[in-house]
Amino acid sequence: MKSNYIGKPTSRVDGPLKVTGQAKYAAEFAADGLVYGVVVSGEIAKGSIKNIDVKEALSLKGVLKIFTHENVSGLPWFDKNYKDQDSPAGSPFRPFQDNKIMFSMQPIALVVAETFELARYAASLVKVEYKEDKHETVLMDHLDKAKKAPKGKVGFEEPKSRGNAGDAFKAAEFKVEGEYLHSAEHHNPLEMHATTVVWEDGDKLTVYDKTQGVFNCQQYITKVFGLSTDDVRVLSPFVGGAFGSGLRPQYQVFMAVLASLELKRAVRVSLTRQQMFSFGHRPSSVQRLALSASADGTLQSVKHEAFGETSRFEDYTEIIVNWSGTMYKCENVELKYDLVKLDVFSPLDMRAPGAVTGNHPFESAIDELAYALKMDPLAFRLRNYAEEDQMGGRPYSSKELKACYTQGAAKFGWDKRSIEPRSMRDGNQLIGWGMGTAAWDAQQMLANAKAVLSADGKLFVSSGASDIGTGTYTIMTQIAAETLGLAIEDVTFKLGDTNMPEAPLQGGSWTAASVGSAVKAGCEAVKAQVLKLAKKSKKTPVSGESADDLIIDDGYVLLKKDPSSKISISELMKQAEVGSIEEKAMSGPNPINKLKYTFNTHAAVFAEVKVDEELGTAIVSRVVCAVAAGKIINPKTAGSQIKGAVVWGISKALEEESMMDKNLGRFINHDLYEYHIPVNKDINDIDVIFVEEHDDKVNPLGVKGVGEIGIIAVAGAIANAVFHATGHRVRNLPITMDKVLGLSE
Amino acid sequence: MNSFSYLRAVNVADAVEDINTKNKAKFIAGGTNILDLMKVNVERPEHLTDLTRLPLTEIQNTEDGGLRLGALATNAVTAWNEQVQQRYPLLAKAILAGASAQLRNMATNGGNLFQRTRCYYFYDTATPCNKREPGSGCSAINGYNRIHAVLGTSEHCIATHPSDMCVALAALDAKVNVTGTKGDWVVDFADFHRLPGDQPELDNNLQPGDLVTSIDLPAKTFSKVQYLKLRDRQSYAFAIVSVAAAIELEGGTIKEIQMALGGVAHKPWRDKSAEAMMIGKTPTKENFRLLAETVLATAKGYSYNSFKIELAKRAIVRAFTEALQAV
C-alpha cells in the first residue's frame, strides 16, 4: 500500500525548517520590549556571600534590576513547590534563596538590562565578597563518607543480590578483580539553556523554554510562582539537543519568570557555554568489580560495587549496578550502590544514565575473565547467555541479543580475531578488537494525542511531547499517515506546547512507544469515524460496506475485495457535510504484560582501535553496533540515533571529562576547546544493524525505543579493544595516551 | 561587553601612533584570540587598533634568499603558499596542525605569535592566576595541570605557549621584524618569547604597542622535516607535546639538525647545544633518544603532567624517524 510508512527510511519532516533557519529555539523568539537577563556565577565552592555590591552595575543607564538573595522574597518555602517530575529525593536548588553557596558557579545574581551587551557588561561589575568554607568535591577522596542511597527517586530500584558471591569467588578457579574510575561529564548540546518569557496583563505568561517536557516546566512555574496553569503556556517547538539536560527546569527558567513577573515585561535569559558547567552533570563514579568462573566458562559470581556522587541538597541516584545482575546467567550476585555527598550541583540524567556508567567496568571485567579462561570474549558471553531476566526470572517480551551477536560479529569479521593481546598490528600501530553487550529498558508512559482530519483530507496531529533531535516529528507523522492511510505530505504533526494534549517528559527512550501509541490510537479513532461515514455514504463505491471490508490508503477508502472501487476521504466528508473529524486518545502501558514480562532493548557493539605502540595515541577505526529494539519505525532517524550514540560512546571512552580542580572545587575545563568531544577526524566507520525483533507484548506498535541503547556498551567495547591491542587495561576513563602508555593512572 | 573605541588603521605609522596614544589599547588582527579573551573579561581594552587593512599581507622572497611572511597574511594563506609548501614544508605542516580550517582562515601570522596561553585558570577570572593578575598566585601549580609546562617553569607560572606555527618558526631560526615608536628592529625568534620567571604576565620581550610587521625565514631550507603533534583528539586541540624536526644527512651521518618542542614550555623550546652534540652522529633511534634525554634533562613534572617528559622523548625520536622517511 502507498501509505505504508512505518519501517521506511524517511527524511526528517522538520529538516528543511532546521537547515533554513526557520526552526526557532527558545532564545530566538522575539517579543515587544524584550529585555535581557545575564546570570552572575559564584566563584567559590562552599561558604556564603558576605557582601554583594551591585551599585556600580545598577548605576548604568539601561540596567533595570539586579536580582540577588537580598531582594528576592515572598516565594514559597516548601520543597514540594520546587519539585519537578524528575526530581530526586531532597530539596531542589532554589536560586537567590539565601546567602549560602553550595557549589561552584552557583548563580548568585541576575542582571536585567535593555540590551544583552549591557546586561553582560553590568554583570561583570557586580562585586561579591565571600566567606569561604572547606569544601569536598572529589568523590575518590571521600569514599569513607559513603551512605546507602535512599529510595525516592522515581525509578530508582535498590540493587538486589542473590546467592553468595563472596564464597563462590573464593572457591572459583578463574577470577578477576579491578577498580574503575569515571570522571564527571557535562551536558553540552549545541543549544545552551535559554528561556524567553512573554508577559501580558494579569500576569499571563507565554514561556519559550529549552526543555524535554513543556508540562513539567509549566507545573514547576505554576507551583513556584503561584500561578494557574491557564495563565502559563509553555512552548518548546525545537530543542537543539538535550539528552537529559532539559528534563528538569533549569535555573534560567526560574530567573526569566521571576524577572518577567517583577518587571512586567518580556525577559530572556540564556546561559553561556561556561555556565553549562554550572548545573547537573553525569556523576563521576568509583566502581569495584570481582568476577569468577569455572573452567568450563560458567560465570560463577558477580560482585559489583559502585560509589556515586550527589549534592548536599538532593540524593541523585542512578541504576549503575543492577544491570550487572541481569546481563548474564549467574547464580551468585552481589550488588552494592552507595552515595557520597559532595559540594557540587545535583547530578542529572545523561543519555542512558547509570547504565553507561556501570557497563564499562562490568563489560571490561567480563572481557578480562574471558582472557583468564583463554576463551573468546564472544564465546564466553554466549556461554552465559541469559534467556530470561535474571532479576526475578521473568521472561523477556522479546530478546534478539543472539541475533545482534551473530549479525554484528559477521559484519565486523570477528571470527578473524586472534585471541592473544598484542597479536595484531600494522607498522607502529597495534590493532585491537573488543566487544561489549548492552541492555536498556523499553518503557512506555501515559501519553495523549489529538488528531483532526479536515474536509480537504489534511490531518493535523498534536501532542505536547518534545523532539530533542531524535526525530519525533518525523516518526509521529509516519505513524499517523500509515494508521489513517494518508499520503505523508497530508499529515502535519506538532508538539511542544502545553495547549496540546499532555505527553510525558522526553527521556528514557520512551517517546516513540508512548507518544507513538497515543498518536496511533487517536488516528485509529478518526479512521473509525471515516469508515462509519463510508458505510453511511449514499451512492458511493463503498456505501453500506462495513469497516472490516474497507481499507484506507493514500487518502482513499477502498473496497478490500476490489481496490479499484474507491472514493476519497474528502469527498466522503463533503457528502456528509462533516467539516472535520476530531479525536483525542490516551495510551498507556498494558498493566498485565508489565507484570508478566521484562521489556528490554539489547545491543552488541564491536570496536576496532589502532593504538600507536610508542606514543599511546588511540583511534577508533571502526565500530559495528547491532541493536535489537523491536520495530524500527524509521531506520534513517533511528540509525542516526545509534550513530550519534556511538560517537558519544567514543567520546566517553577516549576524550570526554570534566576536570575538577580539587583546591577550588570547580570544574575547570569549562568550555569546548578544553572539554573535548569528538571532531570529524575522530570518527571513522560506524555500521548500524537493526536485527529483526518482533514484539507484540511491549506496546501496540511493537516499538522499544532507540535513544539510549546505542551508547551503553561503546566505551567498554573500546576499552576491551585497547586491551586487546596493547595488553594494558586502562580502568580510568577517558583512555588518553598517557594512560595507554602507563605513564599516568 | 565593556565598551571600547576602535580605529581601523590603514598604514603602519598610523597603527603605531594610534596604539601608543590611546589608553589601554590593543591591536586586533584576525580576532580569534583577542575577542575570545574579551568575552571572558580576561582582556578589557579601552581601545582597539584594527590591523587588518595594513598592507602587510604579502609573502615574498627576501634579498638574502629567504622568505618574508607578512604579519597580516592569514595562517591559511601562508600554509598553502607555494614557496612555503616547497621550501618550508615544516612550517606548512605546523600551521596545518593547528586549530581548524575556519580559524586558520581568520588567524594572522602576527596574531599567532601573540596568542596567549590556554591555561584553564588564565581564562577563568574566578581563579587566581599570576599571568592574568600578577601577584594573585598560580592555580595550576597545585591544581589540574595536565596541559602545563615541564621545562623552564617558575614558581609563579607553569603555562605553555600554545602555538604550533611558532614551534616551526623557532626550529627554522626565523626572525621577527618589529616596528615601534623607537623605529624598526629585528628579533631572533629564540628571543621573541620569554620564560615566565617572576613576571609571568609578560609572554614576550616586546613592549606593549610594538607592531610585528613580518616574519623572515632564512635562506637555508631543510627537505627532511616532520611536525609531530600529540593531542587529546585527532584535530582541533592544542598540543600536549609537539616536535618540529628538521635534519640533513651527509654520508650517513647527521650534517645539520634543528628542533623545537611545543606544549612543554612558556616558549617554543630549543636546545642548540643538544643539537650541536648530534652533528656527525649516525641517525639511529638510540642517538635521537640521546638527543631527547639531553633536551629533557632539566624537565620537571607536576601532579598531572609528568607523563609529558617521557612522551616528549618518544615524540622526538618518532619525529626524526619520520622526517628521515620523507622524500
Ligand SMILES: Cc1cc2nc3c(=O)[nH]c(=O)nc-3n(C[C@H](O)[C@H](O)[C@H](O)COP(=O)(O)OP(=O)(O)OC[C@H]3O[C@@H](n4cnc5c(N)ncnc54)[C@H](O)[C@@H]3O)c2cc1C
Ligand atoms: C578554538 C581554537 C583553537 C585553536 N587551536 C590552535 C592550535 O591548535 N594551534 C595553534 O597554533 N593555534 C590555535 N589557535 C589559536 C590561533 O592560532 C590564534 O588565535 C591566532 O593565530 C591568533 O591570530 P589572530 O590574527 O586572530 O590574532 P588576534 O586575536 O587578532 O590577536 C591576538 C593578539 O595578538 C596581537 N597582535 C595581532 N597582530 C599583531 C601584530 N601584527 N603585531 C603585534 N601584535 C599583534 C593582538 O593585539 C592580540 O593581543 C586556536 C584558537 C581557537 C579559538
Ligand code: SF4
Ligand atoms: S600557569 Fe600561569 S597562566 Fe596558568 S594559572 Fe599559573 S600563572 Fe596563571
